Amino acid sequence: MSTAVRLAALDIAGTTVDEGGAVYRVLAEVVTDHGATPEDEDIRRWMGADKREALRALTGRAEVEDLHTEFVDRLRAAYAEVPPRPCAGVPEALAALRARGVAVVLTTGFDRQVTDPLLEVVGLEVDGVVCAEEVGAGRPSPAMIRRAMGLTGVDDPAEVLAAGDTVLDVEAGLAAGAGLVVGVLTGAQTRRELEAARPTHVLDGVADLPELLGLAVGTR
Structure with missing residues (x-):
């Protein structure tokens, strides 16, 4: 070039x-704990995406601010445990x-x-x-x-x-x-x-x- x-x-x-892959592990945990049943391929499809968009797609919910707050809290805890x-x-x-x-x-x-x-x-x-x-x-x-x-x-x-x-x-x-x-x-x-x-x-x-x-x- x-x-x-x-x-x-x-x-x-x-x-x-x-x-350490914490972001996608936590994302899968949050959507699973709220009734969704994502396959690994479902999670992989949303790698790199805006996390609110991913939560909407994976849960089918239009409003996900509570899920996003939970995701952020869990992810920060994971990062505190393994920086x-x-x-x-x-x-x-x-x-x-x-x-x-x-x-x-x-x-x-x-x-x-x-x-x-x-x-x-x-x-x-x-x-x-x-x-x-x-x-x-x-x-x-x-x-x-x-x-x-x-x-x-x-x-x-x-x-x-x-x-x-x-x-x-x-x-x-x-x-x-x-x-x-x-x-x-x-x-x-x-x-x-x-x-x-x-x-x-x-x-x-x-x-x-x-x-x-x-x-x-x-x-x-």
Whole structure:
């Protein structure tokens, strides 16, 4: 690609942060405790989505604010018990991107109640964070990526690299017209699942992004 990347829009859970799959375990527990009987495939279909949208789809309820509050409380308890941490090589990769003028914005289906405490724990240095609730649409909508572009002054989607660990992440990147759309294998979805969504690349993890862009990763 001849156009230089100026923005990396990256998912959080399973992409930049290893949280042990707690988000989907807790999601399944909440909907099951409220009478739904989701199969594993049902949960997988909503990986990367806005969590309120996922709760509506999985329970068939139009109003899910009480379920979302319960989800947030349970997830924060799970994170307190087993604190999340950056995925391997991510702090170094993000530092390499930012050192070469690539802005890094994290995008997530979490709301601020979960996102802010989570990022305080993992301590990643980024240029911005966009939550689905702030743009009125979760993935596969490109709205979060477009907000990230607005935050960083990037007008051309060809200058955007979008990366995530789910099919919905890939679909959002494609919908945004991102120049590079990368699926990563640090989350719960497989190479086959990601490749079926037709990203431009599938990598082992965000740690490989500097190499993809021809950037050196320094040691800390």
